[in-house]
Amino acid sequence: MSTDYQQAREALGLALRELRLSAPGGRLTGEQLVQRLGGGWTKSKVSKLENGRQTATAEELQAWAEATGRPDAYPGLLAQLRGFESHIRSWRRQLASGHRPVQDAITAEHDRTQTLTIWENVLIPGMLQTADYARHVLTRHANLMQSPRDTEDAVRARVQRQAGLYEPGRLYRIMIWEGALFSLVCPPSVLAAQLDRLTGVIGLDTVELGVVPFSASLRIFPGNGFWIYDDRRVVVEDWHAELWLDDADSVATYQRVWETLSESAVYGADAQNVIARARRALHTR
Template sequence: MSTDYQQAREALGVRLRELRLSAAGGRLTGPQLAQELGWPHSKVYKLEGGRQTATPEDLRAWAEAVGHPDAAEELLARLKGFESHIRSWRRQLAAGHRPVQDVWNLEVGRCKTIYAWEEAVIPGMLQTADYARHMFLRFADLQGSVRDTDAAVRARMQRQTWLYETGHRFHALVWEAALHALVCPPSVLASQLDRLMGTVGMDTVQLGIVPLSASLRIPTANGFWVLDERLVIAEDWHAELWLDDADSIATYLKVWRTLSESAVYGADAQNVINRARRTLNPR
């Protein structure tokens, strides 16, 4: 989690603690407040310590329980300011792409299950080094950022070891358009498609391809990742959006599952990949 985001959670926690200690009926201990709210007392301390993000319902209940219902609007305003956290590319890439990859590696390392949707590129967890190198170069040009390409590629390749660890599951959805996008030389894309073929059948990977001819229940849109159903990371041209509130996570999972209804898997997915591969080397 970013420093700005975490600082905002901690500041909210400090304010919650102030309200508990100045409760209208007299100072409340954490266990007393938890009992009043019907929560495990650990939740009180996590919220006060900035280790858990409160929901709007949590904040309203807290304000009522401490006898300061008028504080609810202030608390909700604080929450609204950071529950949808925007991490601008300009700020993130100030030191290059490698630090961004390191942050991703930490988050992925904490996960057991990942859901990913990519409509324009091959998911980073399944990229070849050459394909990843061209992606970093393209975005360095776009953002005018530091060219630490080799270090960034190594970090992304390091993350892929996650796929070979027992107990992990990567549910990847890719739109067929990404299989044809020449954001790299044809020879690099060909090798990338060969790599993608090899992931079909891995016990830690479920790869679905949404064919261009598939009927869609919703339009394809920006790529996003859901990590352990605790964090969503969505990308836009100006920033990454990091979301950990329950409503947003539920929405993105619903989007993923809706898109997955249009996907093909196994041999059918391999056929779509092969079709794209043949366009690069027609025979």
């Protein structure tokens, strides 16, 4: 995936170089281009962009197209950028304006999805988070990423998305590792309310909530969390970025991972018992 991403970034760099070398008024040197682009631009930055060592923003692509006398080239450049950004979305770039835009982007995926298949190994999935729990999770992530604070807007967006749980015709296949029930990413009282929330959704006809207990025999290790949107797309979270995978082979792989993990999961009353055990353990801390 990283190789594909780098190759796409280098292809964009080649397109930028071609615009500089074929400018309508004659080829531009790096220094001449910098002068046209103005403040914030350096020859080093131009070189990094052209050689695929730095990813341009949409605004930088537009400025480049205009500075080289080819504003008509901007839509094509933007399409190239969107093409590989749709696969690897770095948190640094996504969170440049805070968490709310990230929530809005994922809500758009939810709105056109009938069956959402989720695996989480360390957190309660956003679709089932209480507002207090979500607030602590988002605050910690903003601290780590040193991103702008729009926590309350992001919390509202995440909670509003949960309305889908009550829409007939939708199905949420949610599975979590028991460790997520014990992760104190929030105060114990907040986690207690969150666990109560989990037991409350068991029995909804739109939700299949499974828990993989610590004691379960596993056919595969419980790796990163991921979300499968119908058979169309998988979103995988890592520390540096989200991976948005659209190819059929990747979607099928994550479906197999989920099905394999589900062989170790418990549902219904058994899942409630696992959650209740975690709930009781909070009183011993």
